[in-house]
Amino acid sequence: MQQPSASARLMGLVNGYLLSQALYVAATLGIADLLADGPSGVRELASKTGAHEEALYRVLRALAAAGIFHEDASRRFALTELGDCLRSDAAEPVGRWAANIGRPYVWSAAGALLHCVQTGESGFRHVHGTDAWTYRASRPEESVIFDRAMADLSRRAAAGVVAAYSFGAFRRIVDVGGGSGMLLAAILAANPGVQGVLFDQSHVVAAAPTVLAAAGVLDRCEIVGGSFFETVPTGGDAYILKSVLHDWNTEEAGAILRICRAVIPAGAKLLAVEHVIGPPNELPFSKFTDINMLIMLGAQERTEQQFAALFAAGGFTLKKVVPATLGYCIIEAEPS
Numbered sequence: 001m002q003q004p005s006a007s008a009r010l011m012g013l014v015n016g017y018l019l020s021q022a023l024y025v026a027a028t029l030g031i032a033d034l035l036a037d038g039p040s041g042v043r044e045l046a047s048k049t050g051a052h053e054e055a056l057y058r059v060l061r062a063l064a065a066a067g068i069f070h071e072d073a074s075r076r077f078a079l080t081e082l083g084d085c086l087r088s089d090a091a092e093p094v095g096r097w098a099a100n101i102g103r104p105y106v107w108s109a110a111g112a113l114l115h116c117v118q119t120g121e122s123g124f125r126h127v128h129g130t131d132a133w134t135y136r137a138s139r140p141e142e143s144v145i146f147d148r149a150m151a152d153l154s155r156r157a158a159a160g161v162v163a164a165y166s167f168g169a170f171r172r173i174v175d176v177g178g179g180s181g182m183l184l185a186a187i188l189a190a191n192p193g194v195q196g197v198l199f200d201q202s203h204v205v206a207a208a209p210t211v212l213a214a215a216g217v218l219d220r221c222e223i224v225g226g227s228f229f230e231t232v233p234t235g236g237d238a239y240i241l242k243s244v245l246h247d248w249n250t251e252e253a254g255a256i257l258r259i260c261r262a263v264i265p266a267g268a269k270l271l272a273v274e275h276v277i278g279p280p281n282e283l284p285f286s287k288f289t290d291i292n293m294l295i296m297l298g299a300q301e302r303t304e305q306q307f308a309a310l311f312a313a314g315g316f317t318l319k320k321v322v323p324a325t326l327g328y329c330i331i332e333a334e335p336s
């Protein structure tokens with residue numbers, strides 16, 4: 001078959017916003033879970049989700065054209081290998097992230113990317129007049145959707161992160177900005193001799209007991225609510241920051257590191273679990289999550305050199321970068 005022309009391929013990329021929104025709709029309606037036991041007709045799917053049958057059909061038809069579902073001749077849809085990753089119980093779930101990025105408040109911020117590029121500022125702040133954390137803190141519905149998306153991203157990466165590093169060498173691991181505890185739960189479950197401390201904003205750690213109990217590690221994990229701009233829990237010999245530093249600009253991330261440095265003793269480790277930006281003209285996809293950071297938070301993904309400089313400013317020395325999984329690396333640092 002002849003390759004589509006450059007113009008046709010570019011048009012597909014330009015229209016990518018429709019694919020993201022269609023995936024958001026399918027994820028929000030839980031279509032993949034409804035197809036988990038086998039194919040279903042669009043009438044049944046519309047009735048189970050309260051959707052308009054014809055409009056739902058058109059969205060699912062487009063997603064089937066993109067390889068997410070398979071459509072048969074009688075408007076019945078089945079999961080494909082890609083669509084299977086939208087299931088809430090997928091091994092590497094993507095559905096809750098899809099259900100987060102299409103939220104109207106996120107979507108309208110993404111529409112301000114040109115403003116970001118013209119000013120270097122956060123598009124979110126330009127559109128909503130505040131930062132994303134403050135915005136969500138007073139909107140519990142959005143906070144829950146975001147925290148679940150984060151938990152899924154951590155569940156997606158947890159096995160690979162746990163396998164890539166010897167967490168069993170530590171006595172007490174503090175997960176700073178650890179969300180609802182998905183990664184810490186996986187680390188503790190794999191390392192029965194290790195104690196944990198989960199630290200995040202109070203409204204976020206409220207969901208943690210369920211996550212930690214499900215992993216059978218609640219009795220080995222202290223849960224602490226607070227702000228890492230004020231203090232972090234003492235007494236750890238390892239401090240994890242997963243997907244935290246990329247949420248903040250250089251000054252803010254440096255401030256978080258200095259707060260950590262104040263309580264981290266000599267000989268302990270700081271472990272940032274982050275994407276590391278690679279050479280020009282190549283994926284990883286972190287070159288796009290970097291744009292998400294710019295829009296949502298005025299923040300950024302970083303190269304290894306940028307991490308080294310950031311750690312130095314925070315009182316740490318970067319020791320090594322351990323590739324883990326799905327583009328995540330474990331960046332190990334020690335107090336300088």
Ligand SMILES: C[S@@+](CC[C@H](N)C(=O)[O-])C[C@H]1O[C@@H](n2cnc3c(N)ncnc32)[C@H](O)[C@@H]1O
Nearest residue numbers: 150154177178179200201204226227228242243
């Ligand atoms: C991108 S999420 C990552 C969560 C978790 N580490 C993970 O990877 O799933 C960043 C986390 O930082 C937390 N956070 C934001 N501001 C905070 C603050 N001032 N103090 C403590 N945690 C904060 C958020 O609540 C959120 O859980």
